[in-house]
Amino acid sequence: MHVMSRYCSQCGKSLKACICQWIHSLASNVELIILQHPSEAKRPMGTARILTLSLPSSHYFEGENFSDHDELNQLLNEPDVRHFVLYPGEGSIEAQPEMVSGEGKVRVILLDGTWKKAFKMWQLSSNLHSLPLLRLPIELKGNYRIRKAPSDNALSTVEAGYYILSIMQPENDFSPLIDAFERMIQFQIDQMPAGVFEKNYRNE
Numbered sequence: 307m308h309v310m311s312r313y314c315s316q317c318g319k320s321l322k323a324c325i326c327q328w329i330h331s332l333a334s335n336v337e338l339i340i341l342q343h344p345s346e347a348k349r350p351m352g353t354a355r356i357l358t359l360s361l362p363s364s365h366y367f368e369g370e371n372f373s374d375h376d377e378l379n380q381l382l383n384e385p386d387v388r389h390f391v392l393y394p395g396e397g398s399i400e401a402q403p404e405m406v407s408g409e410g411k412v413r414v415i416l417l418d419g420t421w422k423k424a425f426k427m428w429q430l431s432s433n434l435h436s437l438p439l440l441r442l443p444i445e446l447k448g449n450y451r452i453r454k455a456p457s458d459n460a461l462s463t464v465e466a467g468y469y470i471l472s473i474m475q476p477e478n479d480f481s482p483l484i485d486a487f488e489r490m491i492q493f494q495i496d497q498m499p500a501g502v503f504e505k506n507y508r509n510e
């Protein structure tokens with residue numbers, strides 16, 4: 307079998323596991339900047355790709371230390387744009403729809419990696435340190451049944467993106483992001499031998 311030998315040019319997944327059929331192009335006034343840790347880029351269950359495929363206004367960069375990243379710094383230096391970092395660090399404030407009202411564009415930066423990697427990215431990327439930090443309401447729970455989460459509140463990147471966009475723009479429907487995510491998980495579960503999922507991956 308050479309199942310993994312051919313990949314979809316759009317989503318980068320194997321043709322068999324292609325997620326493009328579930329992707330819907332969504333308009334969003336709030337732009338996402340997704341900073342992906344290199345170790346995350348190769349994961350078969352990486353969910354950031356759902357965001358970049360669904361949101362044509364989004365930006366995507368890979369790396370760990372973004373301090374001297376030209377393209378990112380160019381975005382950060384654009385006039386009349388307010389940037390936030392979705393990172394639950396000290397002084398973070400809960401995301402609100404009011405943050406989008408008023409003049410100028412809003413961009414939210416997501417750090418895509420495990421908690422440890424995201425912390426490292428945050429620490430190293432000094433150009434992010436002056437930006438206000440956002441967090442999601444604490445009662446949110448992840449739907450991500452495959453990846454082991456260090457805590458109940460750990461969300462996949464696509465879920466974090468879905469929540470932040472939905473909270474800031476309640477008039478828009480971003481549920482196609484979650485639909486694509488759930489279909490991707492279901493596909494993975496269907497590939498597992500019977501019982502493996504229940505035994506190893508159940509998140510209670």
Ligand SMILES: [Zn+2]
Binds near residue numbers: 314324327
């Ligand atoms: Zn595809």
